[in-house]
Amino acid sequence: MIMLADRVTDARPDQETIGGIDITVRRNAFGRQVDSFESDLIVAGIGADPLHAVFIRAPWVESAGPEVEVLASVVSEVGAGTIVAVRQGPLLATSFHPELTGDLRIHRMFVEIVRHSR
Template sequence: MRVGVLALQGDFAEHIAVLHNMDGRLLEQVGSDPLHSVPEIDRESVEPIEAVEVRLPDQLSAIDGLILPGGESTTIGKLIVDYSLLEPLRRRIASGMPVFGTCAGAILLARDIGGLDQPLIGVMDLVIRRNAFGRQLQSFETDLPIASLGDPPLRAVFIRAPAIESVGTGVEILARLQDDTIVAARQRNMLVTAFHPELTSDIRLHRYFIRMVADSRHPAVSNFNRDPEHCSL
């Protein structure tokens, strides 16, 4: 399984590091606790994960899933255009390739960011507000309950974070803050978070995404993410 991380700007190295460290931990959990690890997947069916940096359009055809990292969404958007990635990204995602956008990556995937003028991939039915919680000094961490991940709550790091203001009818809300602000969502093969899961040691959201990728590659085997009973991570 080849998972790409868009490596134009931002914290792509942190996502690469998480993916590099996932194989052993995933196998360890499969072997040690079969009741609370990876439903429907045994040791033989766990695929090695190859993490690759993506910068050019022709690299998109060689990956099974893509992570869009946090960073400066305006800068990443301009670089996507400069590197002729915009339409290839739209086509690849429309074809079913799983994509995971964190913070700036979520902004880039949204169809609407309040009328601001910047390049967007714009394939997910979301309205997102940039810097919704203030500037750098207003960054924060919180324990975030996510039903699909089970207990304990996920430690979520918000750095100049956006907020999801509204979602379309086909979008599943995965997490909200205590004030009801939406901070994680999924629409078919697209996953977004307003926070940075790559900045903590909790790999459950990355595992969730890897299962989306596995499901897209082997739908008959990895069908757990279509069944709510098989989404607990």
């Protein structure tokens, strides 16, 4: 998410990004490594069942431009209401680690985005 963000808060002065998604993100917004947590999310576009998400030194989205589709926000006590998954055109970004669970729905969404962007 940090690498695809157009703007990063709390970054080192020499932090470079690829950009492409009209968002401002805050690095380590949920806290340091010891503040890692897990939460169930409802993610637009992958079905009604919650997605179990693992957050490790995770950023969150502080603002999103009009072309950005917000896919998920945290609903638990920790960071309630903060945006944690977005899409803009063919770019998809999450502040959690979908590779750390057995749920492949985010990966399938990514594959479908790639297929349709040809």
